[in-house]
Amino acid sequence: MRNLTPKVFTGTLASALVLAAASASAQDRSDWPSNFTVGTASQGGTYFVYGSGWANLIADELDISGGGEVTGGPTQNLALVHGGDVAFGLTTMGPAADAVKGESPLAPGVPMDNVCALFPMYETPFSITALASSGIESISDIPDGARIGFGPAASTSDTYFPAMLEELGVNFERRNGGWGDLGGQLQDGLLDVIAFAAGIPIPAVSQLEVQTDVNIIEFTEEEQAQILEAFPVSEFSIPASTYETLEEDARAVSMWNFAIAGCDLPEDFVYEVTKVTMENNDKMRNVHRSAEHSIPENLKHNKVLPFHPGAVRWYEENGYEIDESLKK
Incomplete structure (x- = not known):
């Protein structure tokens, strides 16, 4: 009987730890959105295929509802993300530079400061x-x-x-x-x-x-x-x-084309989105072949937008440096 006690205790402790971990995980998701949308571009183009496929990957891997939405493309996606109309979007560095300076044709004089970079897509x-x-x-x-x-x-x-x-x-x-x-x-x-x-x-x-x-x-x-x-x-x-x-x-x-996110999205949520994307390049290439360039080594091509804190955490944990000037 004396030999049973440690076994029972160990099993009970293990169960408690599993329950605690599950509880912590649930708490981590408490401020996550219930669903998300990715702003893409017109149907049939690379942005629509890439963005919709990426949204489906995130939805499947994180067990959250999400999908791509047809938009007017890079310039409109910046405005939609800035305004919180979509969680994520796809854009290019030119329109992004204009948006940061308040020179977007969709919002002249309004610096779009709620747009953060996530990861490089392709050039x-x-x-x-x-x-x-x-x-x-x-x-x-x-x-x-x-x-x-x-x-x-x-x-x-x-x-x-x-x-x-x-x-x-x-x-x-x-x-x-x-x-x-x-x-x-x-x-x-x-x-x-x-x-x-x-x-x-x-x-x-x-x-x-x-x-x-x-x-x-x-x-x-x-x-x-x-x-x-x-x-x-x-x-x-x-x-x-x-x-x-x-x-x-x-x-x-x-x-360069980059995926973007609202800077006010929860850090843990964006961390997990970045993790799924950057650690599954094989699945991203299945979405669109251009995703072979969607790798952390190409972070250097963003000199315009601040990176989301959740994305910064994943990059730094994995040995990639983000310039201090590009941290939100």
Whole structure:
């Protein structure tokens, strides 16, 4: 009988510890939202697929109701997160920089200080294409008054690429349209250049180079440095394997996409969301292949938004440093 007492005590203690842990877990969730929404963009685009899939992953892993919502994209998502209309959203560093400074077109003069960064998603490269027959082989070759297609109106490309080219002294006529349509216009001689901000390989360019000779125009080192100084973009290199036309990697810039959260969301909740996302990259890649870049090593590409305290806790616990200026 004397041997039973320690066993019974140990079992009772173990049960008590399990119950205590369960109780603590329940307490940890007491201030969690009952559900959440991720602001994405229009249906069918990368943002919608990525954001909806990520929302489903979080909902499944944390046993909480959540999903993606169709929105107007990066700029509107910042406003929705800031106002608490959605818990999470997807955006790019350009609109984020404008929002922080109170220069968002949706809320002029209102600094959006309730928007925090969560994690890096992927980068959107900026690239330039012209027909080889045009003789345009560099940005400095683009003639005054050139007709340049910048993609859909109000897109990331249309918002930032014109300003970048103006920064580099290019004078042009601005044209808008879908990438496929603009590719056709370039081939028909109705455009001189197309300035893309889109994932590579760009189908319109791949199709063009099958049908005619094209030039993929890279930035010089000086041009790249000038744009890096003036805009919230990062260095990028278009791999030579991307297009048949390229014989070597082409220098460019890119704008990073980041997931964002309301800064007032509970720290423990955001910690768990970050943990699930950063520790399940295989599942994230199943959501969208671009998520191969959704890894902590790419935190450095956010120099604009403060990171949510919950996200900071996970990163620092796992050996990733966050600059003090980017802590909320």
